[in-house]
Amino acid sequence: MHFLHVVGARPNFMKVAPLMRALAARPGVRQTLVHTGQHYDQNMSDVFFRELDIPEPDVNLAVGSGTHAEQTSQIMQRFEPVVVEQKPDWVLVYGDVNSTIAAALVCAKLQIPVGHVEAGLRSFDRTMPEEINRLLTDQLADLLFTPSADGDRNLLREGVPRERIHFVGNIMIDTLVRLLPKAAATLPAELPEQYALVTLHRPSNVDELSDLKRLLDALTGIGTTLPIIFPVHPRTRQKIVELGFSHSETLRLWEPQSYLRFLALQQKATVVITDSGGIQEETTFLGVPCLTLRDTTERPVTVTVGTNVIIGRDLNLLGRAVKAVLNGEKKNSTVPPLWDGGAAERIAQILEATG
Numbered sequence: 001m002h003f004l005h006v007v008g009a010r011p012n013f014m015k016v017a018p019l020m021r022a023l024a025a026r027p028g029v030r031q032t033l034v035h036t037g038q039h040y041d042q043n044m045s046d047v048f049f050r051e052l053d054i055p056e057p058d059v060n061l062a063v064g065s066g067t068h069a070e071q072t073s074q075i076m077q078r079f080e081p082v083v084v085e086q087k088p089d090w091v092l093v094y095g096d097v098n099s100t101i102a103a104a105l106v107c108a109k110l111q112i113p114v115g116h117v118e119a120g121l122r123s124f125d126r127t128m129p130e131e132i133n134r135l136l137t138d139q140l141a142d143l144l145f146t147p148s149a150d151g152d153r154n155l156l157r158e159g160v161p162r163e164r165i166h167f168v169g170n171i172m173i174d175t176l177v178r179l180l181p182k183a184a185a186t187l188p189a190e191l192p193e194q195y196a197l198v199t200l201h202r203p204s205n206v207d208e209l210s211d212l213k214r215l216l217d218a219l220t221g222i223g224t225t226l227p228i229i230f231p232v233h234p235r236t237r238q239k240i241v242e243l244g245f246s247h248s249e250t251l252r253l254w255e256p257q258s259y260l261r262f263l264a265l266q267q268k269a270t271v272v273i274t275d276s277g278g279i280q281e282e283t284t285f286l287g288v289p290c291l292t293l294r295d296t297t298e299r300p301v302t303v304t305v306g307t308n309v310i311i312g313r314d315l316n317l318l319g320r321a322v323k324a325v326l327n328g329e330k331k332n333s334t335v336p337p338l339w340d341g342g343a344a345e346r347i348a349q350i351l352e353a354t355g
């Protein structure tokens with residue numbers, strides 16, 4: 001059987017790696033890897049391929065950045081001839097980025113079966129570009145692999161036939177489980193005993209300069225009691241430069257970190273403050289408190305059973321939540337079902353059975 005995987009942005013890479021490994025272990029399987037080039041910086045892409053042992057992409061569409069319509073349409077135009085030539089049995093798409101919906105839409109029109117890894121997640125907030133990508137990809141996919149039971153419920157409510165839906169667990173956790181033992185060795189030497197690890201890149205937090213300034217001021221305030229380590233996404237970096245905001249000992253602005261180093265930084269952190277999706281899940285698995293600077297989450301299980309607390313945009317609430325963590329107030333948390341390192345194997349078995 002021939003499987004063609006499509007990835008493009010940083011959060012896709014930790015999801016494709018375990019499935020390629022699981023499929024490679026099976027006889028008679030051929031795999032093709034297409035990188036759309038949505039993320040292209042060395043520290044947003046190449047380093048992940050190296051650390052996660054992902055093979056060199058067979059094809060790089062090199063689309064780069066642009067508006068949503070530009071990026072999505074460029075991926076579609078460049079991907080179509082590739083998939084027509086390759087004639088795979090299955091195309092696998094990951095997560096909720098523009099590369100995911102672009103590839104799924106091309107395949108649906110060509111009647112090439114699509115499997116969506118990390119299906120069914122919903123924030124119910126259509127101002128998020130990712131929510132549009134999730135809704136549409138799940139309508140188009142032939143097999144939908146969900147990380148948590150809420151995903152199954154969302155899909156059934158949207159009319160997706162039950163036989164297409166498979167609750168397989170969280171594939172990103174497969175990568176975490178495999179690489180956690182290697183992570184600690186990559187920790188930087190000059191690390192404070194206690195620190196908050198921060199990531200911010202959602203348009204809703206960083207695109208408006210006044211909102212970003214308020215956030216950075218709040219973080220600077222928190223930094224006086226708990227040093228802040230903030231690896232800055234390129235999108236956020238541009239805005240911070242526009243603001244003329246400068247680095248300080250209490251608010252350390254770092255370059256984006258590699259997978260292993262970021263994992264080690266999460267594990268050692270006193271608290272993580274983020275607007276990412278995947279980091280809400282990784283902190284839940286690691287048992288590290290997570291404060292999410294968004295009004296909603298598409299990963300509710302991280303709140304109901306995990307370590308995540310939704311803070312929204314209330315920066316006073318953020319300050320109080322950090323204090324509570326420093327006072328030793330910890331949520332009772334567990335790891336959600338099937339976040340066990342075996343998701344890729346379960347997906348590979350289901351795909352194999354379609355042959």
Ligand code: UD1
Nearest residue numbers: 009010011038039040041044065066097098129130234235
């Ligand atoms: C994308 C995903 C988001 C995911 C995030 C993880 C969509 C709609 N969004 O957001 O869901 O959480 O990736 O990082 O697909 N840039 C660089 N170098 C790069 C990549 C981007 O400088 O390698 C800069 C460019 O100025 C670009 C901006 O970052 O315009 C945004 O990149 P883009 O891929 O459009 O979206 P992300 O914010 O990265």
